[in-house]
Amino acid sequence: MSPAPVNIHATAIVIGTKGVLFTGPSGSGKSMLAFSCIAAARRQGAFAALVADDQVLVLCHGNHLLATRPEAIAGLIELRGSGIAHVESVPAAALDLAVDVISLPESERLPPENECFQIPGVGSLPLVRIWRGAPDPLAVLAAFAPDFHGEMPFSSSGSLIF
Numbered sequence: 001m002s003p004a005p006v007n008i009h010a011t012a013i014v015i016g017t018k019g020v021l022f023t024g025p026s027g028s029g030k031s032m033l034a035f036s037c038i039a040a041a042r043r044q045g046a047f048a049a050l051v052a053d054d055q056v057l058v059l060c061h062g063n064h065l066l067a068t069r070p071e072a073i074a075g076l077i078e079l080r081g082s083g084i085a086h087v088e089s090v091p092a093a094a095l096d097l098a099v100d101v102i103s104l105p106e107s108e109r110l111p112p113e114n115e116c117f118q119i120p121g122v123g124s125l126p127l128v129r130i131w132r133g134a135p136d137p138l139a140v141l142a143a144f145a146p147d148f149h150g151e152m153p154f155s156s157s158g159s160l161i162f
Helices: 030-043 137-144
Strands: 006-008 011-015 018-023 048-053 056-061 064-068 076-079 083-086 092-095 097-102 116-119 123-131
Touching: 011 030, 011 092, 018 030, 030 048, 030 076, 030 097, 030 137, 048 056, 048 064, 048 076, 097 116, 097 137, 123 137
Parallel strands: 018 092, 018 097, 097 123
Antiparallel strands: 006 056, 011 018, 011 048, 056 064, 064 092, 076 083, 116 123
């Protein structure tokens, strides 16, 4: 159990009841991909909100990793090239999955199986890689999230069940 939250450079969102942490270097597209997932989930009638953008405070709470935000950035997300947007946000969410935002030419074609994202001193999360230019990143999550506690985020009809 971590005594204090660890501040990591990432973006955290919640879709339905699932917390997702977007990771990658500065300028990799974390915020835009997270925003695209929020927008896609809302179009399908699901709850989705930002937890934190740029600075995510992560701590271990029981058997879960918990993402929180500095209050100074509550509800703010930087959409590179467009500016700072105000979006619905929640102060905290349990994290279920990490997404590594990748650039295809520099990335391995097939990532290793059962990858994890390590947060030193706090814990780890299952990791999925998503290309920064993916036209429907929420669909990519659906394809790779069956191990997400045995749940599929989409029903066979394509509606969101996250």
